[in-house]
Amino acid sequence: MSYSPDAARYERMVYRRCGRSGLKLPVISLGLWHNFGADGDPATKRAILRTAFDLGITHFDLANNYGPPPGSAETAFGEILASDFRGLRDELVISSKAGYEMWPGPYGSWGSRKSLIASCEQSLRRMGLEYVDIFYSHRFDPETPLEETMGALDTLVRQGKALYVGISSYNSERTRQAVAILEELGTPCLIHQPSYNMLNRWIERDGLKATLRELGVGSIAFTPLAQGMLTSRYLKGVPEGSRATQGKSLAPEMLSDHTVVALNKLNEIAEARGQTLAQMAIAWVLRDGGITSALIGASRPEQVIDCAGATGNLAFSPEEIVAIDAIAEEPHINLWAQSSEGHGERA
Template structure:
């Protein structure tokens, strides 16, 4: 391992595969855990290493085998990968074959023209850095993080396929692509003999874009899975903001969630959804996770966590009975697309 040898007291839970469900990614042969741990936020240098480590190891003990990263995640950029590299070397090295590591490139991480976009140089150079950060010779899934209209998609796809052909990635994915862009990537990748495994879009009760755009239908037709991010709408689909904005909450210090979207319209809708969740004996967060996972096109929902308690709480969403037709109608009534996104 690139990070050197460490002694560890960690031994994975013997029953880690007995409770967590796994779902097939499209028409591939790969199963993903229903919940995946994302390192998008709270895994930079501004959070305590031991807390982060406890969360990752606890996730693995729960049967969460997929850890989603990107060169951009921090702060600073690449810090989340470097953190995971330490945990992999110290604690998880014996289990590397049981872990799905994914990373992404193409979102800007600096002013250089080679630190953004979809060029072959950007993607493959970033992948080399990611492998060093993670201390591994390959990732399981390599994504293009966002579409780049200034680069021919043929070049981007060629770089993704090249990562697989060079043995530096086992599968490839795209993120934030429109259905039209995703289908073009599917066709080009198929021609290269490297199928598109997964697409990573934002999807939640408050963001129905994958339904409205036709992405869910495309996933079924083209045979790729969906790994959805922000299923809790940056915390809006929890009980955190039903009355006010608590100190330390994401809405007070995040570039992705602004306080002005937490208004009376949002609170009215979230309160109605929270009442439905309570009637089911669960939390609003658990209801929201169940809702995105109700679709067979969704392979896995990405969750973050700031504590092992939060991880346990979210994982318990998988234990509740399916949503009924009447409950789904209520969710449609109150879970209005655009809520919390500056749309009405």
């Protein structure tokens, strides 16, 4: 069945300028990290993308290794893009990344010029695109000169394969270095993609959030719902069939009795605001304008609708902030702590 987007889609979303650039992003973007692999239902994938766009979500975020297997999310997205979004390319912001293991051998991972440029070429072929709007260095490579990694991003822009470039999970110090190199090359760093949510505030402790403001670099927070912890799903513990039982990125030990109690207290605050816990968690990430967009994932269209509802109330009273701060931080759940220090693998 052909798809006609909702004519009122742009009235339903809030858009923010990304750093000092001319690009505006929806305050809620859709990531295809989970649920778009070869094991996912094609009809559900299509419904999720259609629902997102109908709600004014114009930004779809991918990476070369998203699946499983790696690459399959980009392939699935490319097929739906060609069939459902034909003629709408210029209304979309499509991003991809490279830096985590994608193919065997020494060139299929990390941040060398060879790896990044080859990865971008492969991603474009899988998605059937001439260019991506944003291409990221997915993680800092401690064994490759930062000048080489940033130089590869600059080359991709000059070759017309990316309109903008960004970095992901770099700490504050390395972000300053990367931004300075890109500025000297003449290809500004558009955006940073760190993990950030009420339970995981490493970008505040590290100073990254303030650094991005100072440098005029935009930001998009992944895992704003803490891998689903900041939803109604875990208010009574770990249910069967949830991500925490599937051996994926959310380990059951992260949902201790103490954490479940905290989640229920946060849910009470959300209810008093007239929001679901997921909506409040997204609004909190976006609360002070320091984050350009919150990057959500979804396994069904209803979750996209719920998350998009966060735009109905993005303001917090000082009392609400104090109450949330007294409940919320769980430093041990930063799954990307090693990556943000330049070591380790993304789960």
